[in-house]
Amino acid sequence: MDADAARNSPPRDLKGVLNFIVTTSLCNQRQARELASAIRSFGAWAGLRLDHLPADTAAIRRHVERLHPEAVGVSPARFANVTSLLNRALTLAGVKPCNRPVAEALSxxxxxxxxxxxxxxxxxxxxxxxxxxxxxxxxxxxxxxxxxxxxxxxxxxxxxxxxxxxxxxxxxxxxxxxxxxxxxxxxxxxxxxx
The missing domain is CATH 1.10.150 (DNA polymerase; domain 1)
Structure with missing residues (x-):
């Protein structure tokens, strides 16, 4: 899947987001590895297969709210980093927020x-x-x-x-x-x- 395809038809689940991240030219190899690791970590923490986790910020937020860094064996900083990277992966894959957009630049x-x-x-x-x-x-x-x-x-x-x-x-x-x-x-x- 290339960048244009992702923009026209964003992935429906985190497996699709992962597949996009490992094949896209929108980020370098190091960034792709970090983003892919964050997606896999989040899936493990949620206890679900990636194809069972919708690529939807509201649904992911509900999982984030139920999870605690200590319960999944990571520091609060690592937990925050994974959620930040996951958010970046969703954005790169063309997953749109479920309500009004945020401008890239100020008016x-x-x-x-x-x-x-x-x-x-x-x-x-x-x-x-x-x-x-x-x-x-x-x-x-x-x-x-x-x-x-x-x-x-x-x-x-x-x-x-x-x-x-x-x-x-x-x-x-x-x-x-x-x-x-x-x-x-x-x-x-x-x-x-x-």
Whole structure:
């Protein structure tokens, strides 16, 4: 299966994702080995054959939530690395998230706002939210609690992060920090969930 075929017809299960990864030219051999190892590790941890694990982020997330690093005999860092690599493999294989996409690049309005954001922690925390807003057509000054709630829904349905609620809470907190510290940041305060 070549890259174009995968984009037109993404794999239905992790066996198909693995087959794609080991044959694609989209990554080098070392990257392919790492991604393939992550797919196999995840299948072993879930206790299922790869052809019984759907290539669907929501289904994989349910497995991730039930698994614990200690129970599968790995460190939390290794566990996080495997889920991150698995997410990358799904993306390379053309598996689309089950709800709205996230933009690869920021819109012009978001680029303008981010130009004044020099704090690396704030930039890294807010960049995925900004890409989500860019893809959704939400300008920086149109951000609201409703938009941030849609971001939480997006994380829950499409991301393999261990705890979407914590990521959402961090985004709300760092948004408010940027509002307080960065000249020109939108005058919007987000409610920080408890």
């Amino acid at each position: 012009v309005a978001w680029n303008t706002v981010f130009a004044s954001l020099s704090n690396r922690y704030l930039r890294s925390s807010l960049a995925p939210f900004a890409r989500f807003c860019s893809a959704s057509g939400v300008a920086p000054d149109a951000v609201s609690d409703g938009v941030s709630s849609l971001y939480l829904e997006h994380l829950t349905k499409t991301s393999l992060v261990k705890d979407p609620q914590t990521v959402y809470q961090t985004v709300c907190r760092t948004w408010n920090q940027a509002r307080a510290k960065v000249l020109g940041w939108p005058a919007v305060t987000l409610t920080i969930p408890s």
